[in-house]
Amino acid sequence: MVSAYQHFFTDRPTVEIARDLLGKLVCYNGPDGRTGGYIVETEAYLGENDSASHAFNGRRTGYSASLYGQPGDIYLYQIRGHYCFDIVVQDREDPQGILLRGIEPAIGIKQMQEHRGMTGVNVSNGPGKLVQALGIHSRDLDGQPMATSPLYVDLNQFKIPREIKVTARIGVNLHGKDGAKPRRFFVAGNPYVSGMRKRAMDLEDYGWKD
DNA sequence: GTCATGATGGTCT
DNA sequence: GACCATCATGACG
Numbered sequence: 221m222v223s224a225y226q227h228f229f230t231d232r233p234t235v236e237i238a239r240d241l242l243g244k245l246v247c248y249n250g251p252d253g254r255t256g257g258y259i260v261e262t263e264a265y266l267g268e269n270d271s272a273s274h275a276f277n278g279r280r281t282g283y284s285a286s287l288y289g290q291p292g293d294i295y296l297y298q299i300r301g302h303y304c305f306d307i308v309v310q311d312r313e314d315p316q317g318i319l320l321r322g323i324e325p326a327i328g329i330k331q332m333q334e335h336r337g338m339t340g341v342n343v344s345n346g347p348g349k350l351v352q353a354l355g356i357h358s359r360d361l362d363g364q365p366m367a368t369s370p371l372y373v374d375l376n377q378f379k380i381p382r383e384i385k386v387t388a389r390i391g392v393n394l395h396g397k398d399g400a401k402p403r404r405f406f407v408a409g410n411p412y413v414s415g416m417r418k419r420a421m422d423l424e425d426y427g428w429k430d
Numbered sequence: 431g432t433c434a435t436g437a438t439g440g441t442c443t
Numbered sequence: 444g445a446c447c448a449t450c451a452t453g454a455c456g
Contacts, residue, residue, distance in 0.1 A: 302439090391449065
């Protein structure tokens with residue numbers, strides 16, 4: 221059975237879910253307090269047919285096994301000494317996912333700054349940064365369903381982006397078959413989008429509708 | 431403020 | 444031994 225919560229993460233194209241996640245609130249009830257923020261940047265990874273996906277050509281290892289789980293499961297993996305938070309979408313055995321690349325701190329902001337040892341946009345304007353800011357420093361939550369995990373997306377608390385922009389994904393091999401496909405989505409003007417230029421920032425309302 | 435570079439650590443061949 | 448779904452630093456302007 222698929223719950224109403226899980227249903228958000230399946231039965232429609234992954235890129236559409238990635239768009240819809242913009243503005244939703246990510247929460248983590250961690251051991252050192254509650255942290256969280258609004259999603260401002262996502263990337264869609266389309267599974268077995270996507271050359272940039274960890275599951276390209278059906279590749280399946282113990283490391284990436286969670287990607288094959290149920291919609292709404294957590295895929296928490298490590299790369300170059302950093303952790304990244306990926307949400308599993310589509311049905312079991314269809315290994316698609318959405319990478320969270322940027323959040324705007326909203327809950328436990330001071331806590332998040334301490335986790336990072338930084339202030340301002342550097343707290344969470346990147347996939348590794350936002351995970352560290354939330355207070356996660358292991359793969360313990362990998363494979364858990366968000367519905368019953370201390371780390372989850374609250375679909376009922378959200379802001380509405382004024383404008384959504386689309387580009388190629390970051391850090392993937394551009395020469396690969398799908399490397400240049402437009403599968404990165406972000407809230408136009410929000411300062412917590414990775415690599416956002418200062419002149420492009422909307423410091424008035426951070427790119428949200430009022 | 432923008433860019434290039436090296437450190438990084440686990441996984442897979 | 445190579446390959447990364449990254450990050451912080453330090454050189455320029």
